[in-house]
Amino acid sequence: MTLNLCILTPNRIVLDSEVKEIILSTNSGQIGVLPNHAPIATAIDTGILRIRLNDQWLTIALMGGFARMDNNEITILVNDAEKGSDIDPQEVQQALEIAEANLRKAEGKIQIIEANLALRQARTRVEAINAIS
């Protein structure tokens, strides 16, 4: 029994394949989904999604969205998604440093919120790389 997983972003379809198990992080914690799960609809926070196919784990960084699971079909709609294998470690390290620097010198509520968001996204991508290696 496998799950049909489909990850969609506004710009493209990131993934469309069959997997054995997924672990995704929602606003209220991480949940693991195995085949024949009850139907759920949840909101996804900025975090990593782990997929297991054939005893191999893949990580994908997701930037917030929704997920819906019904009858062994999972649809994940997010604002942006990046496969762990597609992320360049150097670039992500730099992005992380820039985000941290921005947060330190951010003033005003809006800037702080934006900087926090950018930082979380950068951290997620770093985690995605580290989780594989």
Next chain:
Amino acid sequence: MAMAALRREGRRLAPLISPRTITAVRSSPLYPTLEDEGPLGVRHISTQVVRNRMKSVKNIQKITKAMKMVAASKLRAIQTKTENSRGLWQPFTALLGDLPSADVKKNVVVTISSDKGLCGGINSTSVKISKGLHKLNSATGPEKETKYVILGEKAKAQLVRDSKKDIELIITELQKNPLNYTQVSVLADEILKNVEYDALRIVFNKFQSVVSFVPTVSTVLSTEIVEREAESGGKLGDLDSYEVEGGETKGEILQNLAEFQFSCTMFNAVLENACSEQGARMSAMDSSSRNAGDMLDRLTLTYNRTRQASITTELIEIISGASALEG
């Protein structure tokens, strides 16, 4: 008939006629003539006028051909984006259903149109459908109200004329920057903040193919209506069977979901409409350059006839002048 032509020319050339008829005849082509009606009622257009007309028609043909090429290239660029975004709103419809027949008190019609003209009839069809929706809703009851949110100059021009009091928000110059999701989601946010709604109906032209654009309406319901419909069973009945996680309350998640759904559907609608606009412009410019080509052919024939007529009259004058000298 030759004598009649000669008489006509004679009237015009009266001041120039001298014993040296040959020079007088030679100066006739240089005499700038205008249209004039002879005694037989035959119009005598000069070649200069026809040539000017041909030049302007040729210019128009070139311009419309260039516009068609530009529209074709823009279409190609935006078509891939549109196809990618089509998959985005389908899961929402599968989960929450698309209920155009939902009975609601506060309807908001979001009309999407283009900013520039020369794109065929797509804007008029969108406006017609929006007006139709408005009428439909107000016909079913007095407490129902319909408001408009307008995107694009063309719909604004048409709707401001008769429905000014029903317009909530007008947004123009959408296509100044290339369309991307962030921009549209900010827009969707604005609309959701400023407008009270029970159901949002997005009117746009769906891009079926390069020659066919179908006006479509996408419905996004607010959370209260979704709950109401879910309880009453029917299509949304299975919504309750879903276990909703990831937040404090189910309502909060559904609210976020509805907003996300609206922004995704808006994104798709805006892209499809942009595609339809380019496609319609391509076909409009194509037919216009073809018409210009036809007109050019007809003008060329007229030009040749005029030219030959003036050569004939020249010859007649020469010959009759020469025979007058001999005889």
